Amino acid sequence: MRPWNFSAGPSVLPIDVLEQAAAELSNWHGAGLSVMEMSHRSDEFVDICETAEAKLRTLLQLPDDFAVLFMQGGATAINALLPLNLIGRSQAKQADYILSGSWSNKSFTEAQRYGDMAVAASSQDSPSTNPKIPAWAWFPPTEAWQLRSQSAYVHLCSNETIGGVEFTDWPDLAQLGASDVPLIVDASSNILSRPFDFSRVGMVYAGAQKNIGPAGLTVVLIRRDLLGHALPMCPDVFNFEKVAKAHSRLNTPPTFAIYMAGLVFDWLEKQGGVNAIERQNRQKASLLYEFIDNSDFYHNPVDPKVRSRMNVPFILADSKLDQRFLDEAKAAGLVQLKGHKSVGGMRASLYNALPLSAVEALVDFMQDFEKRHG
Ligand SMILES: *Cc1c(COP(=O)(O)O)cnc(C)c1O
Numbered sequence: 256m257r258p259w260n261f262s263a264g265p266s267v268l269p270i271d272v273l274e275q276a277a278a279e280l281s282n283w284h285g286a287g288l289s290v291m292e293m294s295h296r297s298d299e300f301v302d303i304c305e306t307a308e309a310k311l312r313t314l315l316q317l318p319d320d321f322a323v324l325f326m327q328g329g330a331t332a333i334n335a336l337l338p339l340n341l342i343g344r345s346q347a348k349q350a351d352y353i354l355s356g357s358w359s360n361k362s363f364t365e366a367q368r369y370g371d372m373a374v375a376a377s378s379q380d381s382p383s384t385n386p387k388i389p390a391w392a393w394f395p396p397t398e399a400w401q402l403r404s405q406s407a408y409v410h411l412c413s414n415e416t417i418g419g420v421e422f423t424d425w426p427d428l429a430q431l432g433a434s435d436v437p438l439i440v441d442a443s444s445n446i447l448s449r450p451f452d453f454s455r456v457g458m459v460y461a462g463a464q465k466n467i468g469p470a471g472l473t474v475v476l477i478r479r480d481l482l483g484h485a486l487p488m489c490p491d492v493f494n495f496e497k498v499a500k501a502h503s504r505l506n507t508p509p510t511f512a513i514y515m516a517g518l519v520f521d522w523l524e525k526q527g528g529v530n531a532i533e534r535q536n537r538q539k540a541s542l543l544y545e546f547i548d549n550s551d552f553y554h555n556p557v558d559p560k561v562r563s564r565m566n567v568p569f570i571l572a573d574s575k576l577d578q579r580f581l582d583e584a585k586a587a588g589l590v591q592l593k594g595h596k597s598v599g600g601m602r603a604s605l606y607n608a609l610p611l612s613a614v615e616a617l618v619d620f621m622q623d624f625e626k627r628h629g
Contacts, residue, residue: 356415
C-alpha cells in the first residue's frame with residue numbers, strides 16, 4: 256500500500272494520474288511511442304501542449320489577455336527572469352518587494368543584481384501586536400506597504416511554503432498609490448488550490464512540483480501588456496515575449512512534464528475544478544489546525560488570519576520526541592513530515608492531490624502519539 260505523502264515538494268500526485276501515465280508510458284494513444292520520444296513539433300505533442308494550456312486557462316478562469324508560458328528552471332529561475340524581463344518598465348530600474356518569509360527573501364536577494372530593489376514591507380520590521388506570534392509567522396498588512404509609483408513591479412509570495420504563511424487577499428495597488436505598478440506573485444505552493452483574482456495581478460508564476468506535476472516545468476501567467484521590456488542581455492529562451500510568441504515551444508520544452516501537468520489538470524477538472532478542490536482544502540486544513548489548537552502537545556504559531564491551507568508547520572512540546580514522532584509516523588504509513596530546518600518540528604503539506612482521509616489518518620496518529628508520550 257502507498258503511504259500518505261505529506262512532502263512539501265516535489266509532492267504527492269493523484270494516483271489516477273500516475274496509473275494513467277504508467278498505462279500509456281510506452282505507447283501513447285496508439286502512437287506506438289512514449290510522449291518522451293516525440294518531437295516537440297509533432298502534431299501529437301502540439302496537441303498535448305495546447306490541451307494542457309486550455310485546461311489550465313479554464314481551471315484558473317484566466318483572462319484572455321494573459322499569456323501562459325511553460326518554461327524551465329523552477330521558480331528560482333523566475334526570481335532572476337522577472338527583473339530581466341520587467342525591470343525595463345521602470346526608467347530608474349526599480350522594483351519593490353514584500354518580504355514574508357524564506358521564499359520572498361530569496362526572490363529579493365536574487366533580483367538585487369538587476370536593479371534598485373527595495374523592501375516595501377517586511378514581516379520582520381513590523382512585529383505583530385500579539386507577542387505569541389513570531390515575526391516570521393505573519394504577513395505585513397497592506398496599509399504598511401511603502402510602494403514607489405515608478406517601480407516596474409511589486410513582488411510577493413502568496414504562500415510561504417516553509418513558514419506556512421498564506422496571503423491571497425491581494426490589494427488593488429491603485430489604492431496604495433501605485434496604479435501603474437503590476438503585482439507579481441510567486442504562487443508555487445498554492446496555485447490551483449483556490450481561486451485567484453487575476454484582475455489584481457500582472458503575473459503569477461509557479462514551479463510545477465507542488466500542485467501541478469513533476470519538477471522541471473515552470474508555469475508563468477503574464478498579462479500581455481507586460482511583455483516586451485526585456486533587457487538586451489536576457490537569453491532568448493528566458494525572454495517571456497519570445498516564449499509567448501513561440502507558444503512555449505521556442506526550444507524543446509519539458510515535454511513529459513507538460514504531458515503530466517495536462518493529466519493533473521484533467522484530474523482536477525474531474526474533481527469539480529478549483530472551487531471544489533478549495534472546499535476540500537479548507538476542510539483538510541481546518542481539521543488539522545483545530546486539532547493542533549486544541550492540544551497542549553502540538554503547536555502552530557502562525558497568525559490565524561494567514562495560516563496556510565497548503566503547508567502546516569507544527570512543533571512538539573518536547574523536541575526530543577521529534578525523531579520518535581517521525582519514525583512512528585512512518586511505521587503508521589505517514590511519510591515526509593519532517594519540518595524545514597529553519598522552523599524545526601514537523602510540517603504537513605496538504606496539496607490538492609492529498610485526500611481528506613490522509614489528514615484524518617494524520618490526526619488519529621497525532622492523537623495516539625500524544626496519548627502515549629504526552
Ligand atoms: C518550492 C518553491 C520555490 C522553489 O521552486 P524551485 O522550482 O525549486 O525553484 C519557490 N517559491 C516557493 C513559494 C516555493 O514553494
